[in-house]
Amino acid sequence: xxxxxxxxxxxxxxxxxxxxxxxxxxxxxxxxxxxxxxxxxxxxxxxxxxxxxxxxxxxxxxxxxxxxxxxxxxxxxxxxxxxxxxxxxxxxxxxxxxxxxxxxxxxxxxxxxxxxxxxxxxxxxxxxxxxxxxxxxxxxxxxxxxxxxxxxxxxxxxxxxxxxxxxxxxxxxxxxxxxxxxxxxxxxxxxxxxxxxxxxxxxxxxxxxxxxxxxxxxxxxxxxxxxxxxxxxxxxxxxxxxxxxxxxxxxxxxxxxxxxxxxxxxxxxxxxxxxxxxxxxxxxxxxxxxxxxxxxxxxxxxxxxxxxxxxxxxxxxxxxxxxxxxxxxxxxxxxxxxxxxxxxxxxxxxxxxxxxxxxxxxxxxxxxxxxxxxxxxxxxxxxxxxxxxxxxxxxxxxxxxxxxxxxxxxxxxxxxxxxxxxxxxxxxxxxxxxxxxxxxxxxxxxxxxxxxxxxxxxxxxxxxxxxxxxxxxxxxxxxxxxxxxxxxx
Amino acid sequence: xxxxxxxxxxxxxxxxxxxxxxxxxxxxxxxxxxxxxxxxxxxxxxxxxxxxxxxxxxxxxxxxxxxxxxxxxxxxxxxxxxxxxxxxxxxxxxxxxxxx
Numbered sequence: 338x339x340x341x342x343x344x345x346x347x348x349x350x351x352x353x354x355x356x357x358x359x360x361x362x363x364x365x366x367x368x369x370x371x372x373x374x375x376x377x378x379x380x381x382x383x384x385x386x387x388x389x390x391x392x393x394x395x396x397x398x399x400x401x402x403x404x405x406x407x408x409x410x411x412x413x414x415x416x417x418x419x420x421x422x423x424x425x426x427x428x429x430x431x432x433x434x435x436x437x438x439x440x441x442x443x444x445x446x447x448x449x450x451x452x453x454x455x456x457x458x459x460x461x462x463x464x465x466x467x468x469x470x471x472x473x474x475x476x477x478x479x480x481x482x483x484x485x486x487x488x489x490x491x492x493x494x495x496x497x498x499x500x501x502x503x504x505x506x507x508x509x510x511x512x513x514x515x516x517x518x519x520x521x522x523x524x525x526x527x528x529x530x531x532x533x534x535x536x537x538x539x540x541x542x543x544x545x546x547x548x549x550x551x552x553x554x555x556x557x558x559x560x561x562x563x564x565x566x567x568x569x570x571x572x573x574x575x576x577x578x579x580x581x582x583x584x585x586x587x588x589x590x591x592x593x594x595x596x597x598x599x600x601x602x603x604x605x606x607x608x609x610x611x612x613x614x615x616x617x618x619x620x621x622x623x624x625x626x627x628x629x630x631x632x633x634x635x636x637x638x639x640x641x642x643x644x645x646x647x648x649x650x651x652x653x654x655x656x657x658x659x660x661x662x663x664x665x666x667x668x669x670x671x672x673x674x675x676x677x678x679x680x681x682x683x684x685x686x687x688x689x690x691x692x693x694x695x696x697x698x699x700x701x702x703x704x705x706x707x708x709x710x711x712x713x714x715x716x717x718x719x720x721x722x723x724x725x726x727x728x729x730x731x732x733x734x735x736x737x738x739x740x741x742x743x744x745x746x747x748x749x750x751x752x753x754x755x756x757x758x759x760x761x762x763x764x765x766x767x768x769x770x771x772x773x774x775x776x777x778x779x780x781x782x783x784x785x786x787x788x789x790x791x792x793x794x795x796x797x798x799x800x801x802x803x804x805x806x807x808x809x810x811x812x813x814x815x816x817x818x819x820x821x822x823x824x825x826x
Numbered sequence: 827x828x829x830x831x832x833x834x835x836x837x838x839x840x841x842x843x844x845x846x847x848x849x850x851x852x853x854x855x856x857x858x859x860x861x862x863x864x865x866x867x868x869x870x871x872x873x874x875x876x877x878x879x880x881x882x883x884x885x886x887x888x889x890x891x892x893x894x895x896x897x898x899x900x901x902x903x904x905x906x907x908x909x910x911x912x913x914x915x916x917x918x919x920x921x922x923x924x925x926x
Binding site for chain 1: 830833836837840841842843844845847848849850851852855856857858859860861862863864865866867868869870871872873874875876877878879880881882883885886887889890891892893894895896897898899900901902903904905906907908909910911912913914
């Protein structure tokens with residue numbers, strides 16, 4: 338059976354290769370669809386190979402857990418609406434972080450058992466098994482080396498933070514937790530919890546392993562992920578999810594070292610690096626540093642001397658709005674998260690198609706962080722069937738706004754807020770925005786008069802050339818479509 | 827167990843690979859790629875299986891079982907979601923109603 342481990346190693350190698358090639362293919366629109374299949378084949382290969390490992394116990398349990406996990410995730414992933422994708426990514430990512438933390442926990446507990454066999458265990462968690470193990474002296478795995486122990490603890494810490502943090506992100510995006518959770522001295526408390534987690538981690542990593550210390554380490558690590566994510570507003574969630582994605586990758590890589598599994602090291606590290614870069618790109622698109630997103634003054638500074646907004650919001654009827662756009666030469670549509678929530682992308686595209694048939698030049702303008710993930714709007718518009726060439730990035734479309742007759746803002750708020758340019762006290766000051774106020778007319782589809790997700794006033798809504806079309810995105814787009822149709826009688 | 831420095835080389839080269847893959851990606855693919863990389867770290871499932879396979883006390887077995895459960899969720903969920911997203915990026919030439 339000496340060829341078996343070699344075969345397994347070969348499978349891991351192939352899996353790592355397929356992951357990298359798959360990700361590479363996913364980075365170009367033409368080959369993207371094949372990319373995930375390549376990576377999927379790699380995953381299947383790695384999992385099957387692991388089943389074939391010679392010294393595995395509990396094969397029945399493993400199979401059961403794999404089947405249950407796959408079935409549940411497959412079912413939920415198939416069922417969920419496209420608009421809920423960001424939170425599903427957060428959820429599955431959290432599971433990965435949890436799995437990495439779980440591996441770390443198993444390894445640490447096993448290390449205690451191997452490294453200190455003479456110490457009687459007072460924990461109620463493992464009654465007879467302990468004694469049995471000492472009697473038989475089965476060295477299932479040798480005690481970990483110092484480096485492996487350190488990396489294992491680090492991976493467990495990162496994985497645990499990613500786990501609890503991602504679950505909070507999921508709950509927030511799902512709408513279960515729509516309040517930002519802020520209290521005085523929060524940063525100090527967070528720092529304290531992190532320091533405690535690190536202190537217990539350092540204790541474990543230097544070999545002072547006891548079961549209570551391991552439990553305390555995980556409690557503080559999980560608590561830190563929780564506390565760190567709670568105060569972050571929904572508008573910042575894309576960056577946070579991307580960050581936790583990178584975290585999980587790193588945790589997987591570190592635990593891969595502990596287990597001596599090259600496929601985990603490579604896949605985890607590739608994701609860790611790719612995710613970190615992606616996170617930075619996103620933070621840059623919002624003109625904020627990552628530190629500012631995580632521990633930032635979002636909300637804290639909102640109490641300062643805010644710029645006074647003069648004027649009032651001026652409503653418009655759907656019929657008038659439809660006429661305005663029907664006889665315009667250039668129309669730009671700016672979708673935001675509101676469109677996603679209302680599932681309005683199909684209606685919006687139907688409306689745009691009617692305009693195009695009338696000879697209006699229609700463009701879709703996408704802000705880099707519109708929605709809850711970068712490219713979220715692109716995915717939704719692609720789902721509705723909007724061709725690529727009608728979709729413009731911020732840098733391309735901003736110079737065109739002065740020549741645009743009507744901008745239809747549907748469910749977007751912060752990304753079109755001119756106060757990001759004019760009001761230094763605004764929490765989003767400095768963030769690049771879509772310069773829609775420069776257009777001749779702006780129509781904003783919005784559910785009500787309140788502030789948006791980030792809770793910031795928007796001067797655009799009070800501007801002289803802005804009209805508000807109140808209503809749910811789906812309903813408003815439906816009205817626009819029927820009004821436009823009735824124009825042709 | 828891997829030799830320390832060999833592992834360090836793997837860490838470094840893999841990090842550069844990840845960086846290179848993302849560096850020139852168009853914005854429209856950011857979300858699918860995030861989801862795709864979310865799937866790729868589902869390889870944690872393999873580690874969880876190994877951890878459970880070597881567990882020898884009920885406590886470790888329970889932890890390992892949970893880890894495999896979550897790892898499987900990460901891998902399967904990540905695949906389905908990514909596949910569904912990319913499904914919509916069909917090559918152009920699809921029927922669309924515009925005559926522009």
